[in-house]
Amino acid sequence: MIETKALSPHLGVEVTGVEDLLEDTTISRCAEALKWRGVLLVRGLHLDDEAQLAFSRKLGEVVTLGGSEIFKVSLDPSKNPAAEYLKGTFHWHLDGTTDKVPIKTTTLTARHVAMVGGGTEFSSTYAAYENLPEQDRKRYEGLRVVHSLEAAQRLVHPDPTEEQVALWRRAPTHENPLVWQRRDGRRSLVIGATADHIVGLEPAESRAVLDELLTWSTQERFRYSHEWQVGDLVMWDNTGMLHRALRYDPSSERTLHRTTIFGDEAFA
Template sequence: MIESKALSPSLGVEFTGVTDPLDDAFVHRATEALKWRGVLLVRGLHLDDERQLAFSRALGEVVALRGQEIFPISVNPAKSTSAKYLKGAFHWHLDGTSDDIPVKATTLTARHVATVGGGTEFASTYAAYENLPEKKRERYESLRVVHSFEAAQRLVNPDPSEQELAAWRTQPSHEAALVWRRRDGRRSLVTGTTADHIVGMDPDDSRALLDELLDWSTQERFRYTHDWEVGDLVVWDNTGILHRALPYDETSERLLHRTTVVGDEAFA
């Protein structure tokens, strides 16, 4: 019998008793959990790549990144060719903020875990918006933000070479509303470390407001911290859940396998 419990007051559901993640009833419950709670967890499921892909496809179309549907997540260069850029994941972000339509969901399975550190934190931008004081909601309603890959990478490497800067700038920037009016009637905040500046605002004031908003959105009452165990499956709604990895040594054996589900709702 499948049972569930909240991971925190503001977000997340942990399912127990799952024997077949492809069962239609469980897929339906997982989809509802993602919509209303943002993060779902099944411990000890030990999905191989084939089963992880099959479950991901039950949620939607899977992104093929450079021809790969399974993407290794590690800051160890021996385990991932993207290890250098993945250090940006130590900071709060949404994936796909430089795209017109962000990715809908992400799945992660744990193959190896770090001895020290290496957890993953999640924060609900739905809850962050819903708990804003009315005056701040009114202030943020009309603001638009430019997001860029460069903004996130500068936190990792604040003094890039000309070559590194040129590489970052091959990734397009994207303008989006700060308050995303969702088609289901809810609203969430589009924020994170890719948020470069607020359109038409003084740069210093823009930076101060974006920093203040990120601090608000990631406070403890809107957050869940996941400590990985081998075999865990974690899935989250990338459109409304900020996430970040907690630091761990780049020589660590920590390795997660990721799939990404194609989005279907454009930024406002």
Template sequence: MIDSKALSPSLGVEFTGVTDPLDSAFVHRAAEALKWRGVLLVRGLHLDDEQQLAFSRTLGQVVALRGQEIFPISINPAISSSAKYLKGAFYWHLDGTSDDVPVKATTLTGRHIATVGGGTEFSNTYAAYENLSEKDRERYDALRVVHSFEAAQRLVTPQPTEQDLAVWRSQPSHEMSLVWRRRDGRRSLVTGATADHIVGMDREDSRVLLDELLEWATQERFRYAHDWEVGDLVVWDNTGILHRALPYEESSSRLLHRTTVVGDEAFA
């Protein structure tokens, strides 16, 4: 029998009793949990790549990056060729802020875990917006923010080389509303490490406001911290849930396998 419980007051559902991730009852409950609770967890499911892909396709089309649908997540250069850039994941972020339509959801399976650190934290930007004062909602509703890959990478490498800058700036920046007005009527905050500056505001004042807002959006009451175990499946709504990896050693064997699901709603 499939059962479920909340991961925290503000977000998340943990399912137990799942033996077949493609069972129609579970697929339906998982989709509902993702929409309304933002994060879902099944411990000890031990999906292989094909099973992970099959489950991911119940949520939508899987992104194929250079023909690759399963992406290894590791900051160990011996494991991942993208290890250098993945260190940006230690900072709160949404994936796809440089795109008109961000990815809808992300799945991760735990293959190897870090001896120390290496957890993943999530924070609910729907709840963060809903709990703002009316005055702050009115203020933020009118603001637009430029997001860039460079902004996130400068947190990792504050003194970049010319080559670093060339690589970062090859990714387009993207301007969007600070408050995302959803087609279903809900609203969420679009913030995180890629938020570079607020349009039309002094840069220093802009930085102060963005930092204050991120601190608000990631306070403990809106968060869930996941401590990985081998075999875990974690899925989250990338459009409304900020996430970050907790630091771990570069030499660690920590390895997660990721899929991303194509989005269906543009930033607005």
């Protein structure tokens, strides 16, 4: 029998008793838990790529990257040519902030784990917004933020070459609401490493507001830190859950297999 247990007060649920991951009732319960708790964990599933894809397709259309629906998360360039880019994931971020419609859901399965570090942290921007003082909600209402790849990569390479900057600036930017009112009535914050600047504010004030909000949103009470075990399946609502990888040795065998699900709600 399927049972659920909260992983932290504001987000996350562990699901146990799963016998058939693809059964309609299981999919429905997982989707409902994911909507309201943001992060879902099932330990010990040991899904292969075929099973992970079959499950992901029950949730929506799977994104193809580089010709594959499975993306290998590894800092080993022989496993992932984008290993250098993945160092940006050590900073709090949402995926798809430079797209009109962000990625909806991400799934990860653990194939190898790091001996030291390598966990994944999540933080709920729904809970962060809901707990803001009323005067701060009014302060942030209506503000718009430009998101860019350059903003995120400058955290990894604070003194970039001209070639690096030129490469980053080839990627599209996108202007999003700071407070995103969702079609279900809930509100979340669109912040993180890609948040470059707030439209209409002086650079110093803009950076101060974004840094202040990120610090607020990632405080311990809104967070869940996951320590990986081989065979884990973790999935999350990418539209509202900030996430980051905890640092680990690049020579580590840590390897996660990822699928991403197309979104169905554009930024307002």
